[in-house]
Amino acid sequence: MRNIANYASAKMRRDLNDLICENAHMSKDVRTLRSEQQNYIDGIKERTGKSYSAIARAIGVAPSTIVRFMDDAASSHSLSAKTMEKLKVVFDLPNVSTPNIEHLLYSEPVALAGSIQAGVWQDTGLFTPQAPPEYIMIAPDERYPGVRRWAFRVRGDSMDKLYPDGTIVVAVSFFDLCRQPKTGDKVIAIRKEHGLEEATLKEIEMLDDGSVALWPRSTNPRFSQAIIINNTIDENIPDDGCHGDYRIEALVIQSIRRE
The missing domain is CATH 2.10.109.10 (Umud Fragment, subunit A)
Incomplete structure (x- = not known):
């Protein structure tokens, strides 16, 4: 019985260790993605001269969506694929004069x-x-x-x-x-x-x-x-x-x- 208990305990420890490693790996991916997204948005800000809130309004989302993402150091989330797609559609169309969507939305x-x-x-x-x-x-x-x-x-x-x-x-x-x-x-x-x-x-x-x-x-x-x-x-x-x-x-x- 002791051997069975030791085996079960060892297996639980291995499973827990695997879970911790897996979560650490996922967190690292999220942190990397978050950093890439922040660099991308800072590039938009530098290129267009728009504030974070103006960038958010230009794609039709609440200003806090971008402002908090960029300014809240304690947060660990990344932007959704849908929000990133909106940013690319509005700010990354090559050789196209982008309409002032900010004024249309506001x-x-x-x-x-x-x-x-x-x-x-x-x-x-x-x-x-x-x-x-x-x-x-x-x-x-x-x-x-x-x-x-x-x-x-x-x-x-x-x-x-x-x-x-x-x-x-x-x-x-x-x-x-x-x-x-x-x-x-x-x-x-x-x-x-x-x-x-x-x-x-x-x-x-x-x-x-x-x-x-x-x-x-x-x-x-x-x-x-x-x-x-x-x-x-x-x-x-x-x-x-x-x-x-x-x-x-x-x-x-x-x-x-x-x-």
């Missing part, structure tokens, strides 16, 4: 503040900080970092050559841009009268005499003439809020429509 909520339609009067306050009932998700625009954007739905045909009925336009306030409108800008102009506002979408032209022409781009003959905003002030008209008053409110920077 979007921001933009307030859908209302509709724009010539001839329709509504309450004032299109560009107010009050929370609107609806938002749309739009990719960031690196041309206007930190500038609040507003979205409007175009109604009617007063500008349908450029923005057909149903188009959503995204605009930024000229006040936030700290610049004046210039010829060729597509703008949102506001006409205020009797406490109401009419928002209209037009293309602007700065005239030689300092006046401003707001041009419709419409297939409808009804909208064929420019609205002229003079730079003179008629002192005979009282400033009582009852006469028409135009202001150029915002610059259109993007449109979203069906083809």
Whole structure:
């Protein structure tokens, strides 16, 4: 019986020793793979100038997936084959201009503040900080970092050559841009009268005499003439809020429509 017990004990020791050796070998393989993957990602970072979180967003995974893998020295795992394949698809396509997938994957909520339609009067306050009932998700625009954007739905045909009925336009306030409108800008102009506002979408032209022409781009003959905003002030008209008053409110920077 003692011999049998000794044999069993020896066999258990051999099995345990084999298991320890096997695990040590597997850990070594994981450590090697992890090191290779980290070197590969550092190469991407050096080549593209992107941060670890930006690399993660570019392939559609959570930033922590790459950040923790690269920065957590206590961790011993390797990235999955699926994640590595995404990295290779995005960053290793030879002789191909890779689209900015990061901007396609990352979007921001933009307030859908209302509709724009010539001839329709509504309450004032299109560009107010009050929370609107609806938002749309739009990719960031690196041309206007930190500038609040507003979205409007175009109604009617007063500008349908450029923005057909149903188009959503995204605009930024000229006040936030700290610049004046210039010829060729597509703008949102506001006409205020009797406490109401009419928002209209037009293309602007700065005239030689300092006046401003707001041009419709419409297939409808009804909208064929420019609205002229003079730079003179008629002192005979009282400033009582009852006469028409135009202001150029915002610059259109993007449109979203069906083809």
